[in-house]
Amino acid sequence: MNIKLFIRSILLVAEKDMRIYNFKGGVVIFGLLFPFIMFLTFFIGRDLDIVLFFPAFLGMMLFFAASSNGLLITPWEKREKTYERLLSLPVTIESIILGDILAGSLFGIIITAITWGAGSLILHLPLANPLLLAVTFLLGGVTFAALGTLLSSPSMSNPSNAMMFSNLLRLSLLFISGIFIPLSRLGSWEFMLTSFSPLTYLVDLFNGAINGNGFYPAVLDITVLVLVILAFIGSTILIQQRNLMKGT
């Protein structure tokens, strides 16, 4: 394969995604407003330390923002029949998937970085490990953009159905991650449940990078997230290749 053509096709797919989909209603509502409102719902009226829980908020923000973009793109393009046009250009299934993930990651990272910047200015957040924070943004963005792309891969041509289906899964993941309760305070079965969610490891990395109090070693969090990324991308490619066989 010609690597130059491959990389160019990834970048152009991402350019198109960012131009068209970043500010579609579904992305704004489920990617930006939804996590913000959820945080306020959880936080307002409780005597909680906002600095302590800010990493959890950032994790949730990155989770929703990065995954929303990818969720919308494929069903939208299948409905509008632009997916077939895209496939007929010099692209491969893999470059479309990676382009979608790149667009979703950048969107999630930028939105969350702005939130972190604003939080740092207003709340004077600590910063225990700047390099780890950068790695956390990057890994979190890619992981959940890949999740969004994976969830939109089954041949759905209705974006609202894709959003509903994915919200069911995303809220379940949020629920089992217990992100607003420190891992050290969880009971044994709750603790076991949280280990199945990639969001747990992302929030733990944010805790380590910002407050310096990660529960797991950062290397473990990073390893888990890298494996999850590979699993998500691999599954997406398999599903999309099957769609290409079925013509859906």
Place this chain on the structure above:
Amino acid sequence: MDIINADHLGKSFGPVRAVDDVSITVKEGEIFGFLGPNGAGKSTTIRMMTGVLTPDCGSAHICGIDIHKNPLEAKMKMGIIPENGTVYSDLTAEQNILWTAKFYGMDRVSRQKRADEILSYLGLAERRHDVVRTFSKGMRQRISIACAIVPSPPVLFLDEPTGGLDVYSRRLVIDTVRRMNEEGSTVFLTTHNIEEANELCTLISVIDKGRIIVTGSPEKLKKMFDTANYVEIAFEQPVKKEWFSIDGISHAELHGDKWRLYTNDPDKAVKNLAALAVRERLRIFSISTSTPTLEEVFVQLTAGAS
């Protein structure tokens, strides 16, 4: 040189065999027409040949490159107008074209120059900054064409490019195909519009129920059905049907002000009609021999396959 080559392509959707052992060869510079009734397998074939659908069996090569093994390299050689002519409706006309051009590695100056040229040619220069969402179907189809021809590809695939278009847009599509062919593109066109194929194509394959039933030039295909020849004749005076019971004419039908006389031997029929005119003192107003239209050939072929 063979520039498009499909070799024993096959595709099933569940129990339905949509394309069955289809092989196509198109030489450089040809305009190839792929005809068939709705559901015959035209779009499935073109989708397999352009890498949009994976075949169950067989292979397709564009300029000698296997589309399924090296999709990026093969797609660099072709421009495609998919069925329905879809483009990104949230982008402007110009953005659609420029973005497409980037895939083919065109630099900024040549992209812009080519986009300007195409937008002017297609009559869309004034609307270049409008989002495609606000365009009519014909205008969207023109943008779809613009995207396909922006890299001046060696191979141009068009899937039902004139479906549902008004006369002006249809004419523009046909002129553009012809122009691209003159500029060096080999064209692969699927259509169920027979006259369009007759007007444009140098070689035609007819597909029905997933199988190619005949391939040849439009004239060669018409020639296959010479037995359907007839002579049309109009006289200044009224004539009786029984006068046509002459050697070489199988039967006669009145079509408006002229008689259509079916024959297996048009030369003999014309000679005998001239003799009839002399004998009955008739003045011939007009006379012409007609071969079947491509449409008649198509109907006979696809009916025969059924």
